[in-house]
Amino acid sequence: MRVVAAMSGGVDSAVAAARAKEAGHDVTGVHLALSRNPASYRSGARGCCTIEDANDARRAADVIGIPFYVWDLSDRFHEDVVEDFMSEYAEGRTPNPCLRCNEKIKFAAVLDRALALGFDAVATGHYATLREDADGLVELHRAVDGGKDQSYVLGVLDQDQLRHSLFPLGDTPKPQVREEAARRGLLVADKPDSHDICFVADGDNAGWLREKLGDRAPNESGPIVDESGEVLGEHQGTYAYTIGQRKGLRLGKPAPDGKPRFVLDIEPVSGTVTVGPREHLAVDGLSGIRPRWAGRAPEGVLEGTVQLRAHGDEHRARVTVTGDDVEIELLDPAYGIAPGQAAVIYDGTRVVGSATISSTRRAALT
């Protein structure tokens, strides 16, 4: 196959590209320029998107012995990922831009361009595995290394996207990938993993949103109240808060029981943030919209599991799909779940699909 290896400049995508080549594919390395104004050097926890990262990717391609190009997707990334991130936060939701990027950029804009240019597939360094079922459908499964498993952020891929994807690292634990990188002479073998959101340089989401939203912020301040409506403090914009957040609330008045309080609800129109005890965060039901199915949509009631955030716990669940509506009953309650997050549905290790959480149902207190 002719394969585009998306190379961020990190160790995983470099080894993935090398393995794709070793498997006999005709591989071309492509670094995606996603930032309109890339910084020259890495800073903080980021592991991509600077000119230095592009150079790391280029040097890895040299060592592997494949052609290398930079594709400018900064406008698409801005429109489809960054703008969406901002407007979701402004609406009081908590989006995951990595899923969005996989759905709209890596396995859409890049894949479409690659296919049109005569390539057959896109390879990435995601930790996940692909298998073919008896009917020839491509199944997406969790990676062997449970700690590194990234099937969650791939839960938005449909059959057509999976059919043109390669995840060469799914069968290998991360430490072995680093060893292999060193063995292959890749200079990025020791490069730290990237964390946080790639376009928020210092990891300060609230500060980034404050700067970027500007006049588009739904509110600049408002009350933080408890469930009885009593005002406990003031906030500097609802977009700076996430359901389940505990830190940085700066409440003037301690709870009567002395226990910590968490964000329970965010209401951007009235500009109200509601806080309460942890047990009130417990959720036992979710409604989802915008479902994306890896293969066929489940029929009847699916008894499986759901994962609600990257590297989050698995919750046993009953999933019922009606058209584009997904109802999820959680058998193990989940805490701090916010609309906008993705619920990825699994049957064993297999990704069934995903939905964007539109509302949550608070568990009855026992």
Add this chain to the structure above:
Amino acid sequence: MNPRTVYLDHAATTPMASAAIEAMTAELALVGNASSLHASGRRARRVLEESRERIAAALGSRPGEVVFTSGGTEADNLALKGAFWARRGQDPARTRILTTTVEHHAVLDPLQWLETTEGAHVELVPCDETGRVDLAAMKEAIERDPASVAVISVMWANNEVGTLQPVTEVAEMAAAHGIPVHTDAVQAVGAVPVDFATSGVDALSLTGHKLGGPVGAGALVVRRELELTALVHGGGQERDVRSGTHATAAIAGFAAAVELAVKEQEAYATRVGALRDRLVEQVLAAVPDSHLNGPPLQPLGRHRLPNNAQIAFPGCEGDSLLMLLDAAGVECSTGAACSAGVPQASHVLLAMGQSDEQARSSLRFSLGHTTTDEDVDRLVAAIGPAVERGRAAGLQR
């Protein structure tokens, strides 16, 4: 596998001529700092000065007017910053710099730097749709207030579309007011006749690796009367405007290449011009809706460099095409890329009035002394299928 790479990017860099390789390698084997006083130093100095004389003879200048640099970018920086500082030092009213919208970044970026950090006022004189500077606008810009102009810079030949500029006319206009004119002739020497003395310019940049010499050696040919403020201070080499131990071997190769390129210029232009004309004709025939950017091809060497063909392929990204042709063993260029390697819409094509979309769908093919009929045939065979695929992928954004 392809039998041989088809290299059609000679405007980026061209293979070294055998004479240049011989001159350079002979010198590499020897010792001697051209500033040393002993026999080895004198020997190196002799190579250096003979190189200077050969270049001066080839370009119609005096040997004392040749200042060796590391290449074209340094020569441009020295000419522009050096002349700006010296001329403004003589008269603080001289803050304007006139240039064109289609210069290379080696001219535009130092000027932008002078504007943001040194208080220069840079005026970009527009060009027509072929990339040729508007002489009436240049005249107006000069005559609006000639006393305030520190320096004028107009390239001899454009690197992207090959347009030859009316450098001599600009030099005449400027001379009437005593304003020095610099020209970046990096693409021109060896491709079209270039004579420093008769051109009327005060400073001219050239570089070795565009004409069969090594990367790392170039020169600013500059009249003795034009005072330059030094950018690099040290041992006082090169009439104290460009210190640093002479790269004698590279300079020897550079001089051999200049001499050869100028001697062969006419034969080169005729041979490569004919190949270029066939390339354009057959590529345009192979790809529906493609067209030539920039000035007309004929008469040879009048409007355009003989080795340049810049062709637009509407409906596809130039960088997609470049990648597809690269995979087929054919190498060309989209114009400029930023330091991360992201292709950018050419500021030259934008200045010629093209849209961002048009500018991004163009490729530059530049021929050179090693280009053969087979190279053109291979491109003509590869371009049709590449554009078909590129158009299927469409324009990004």
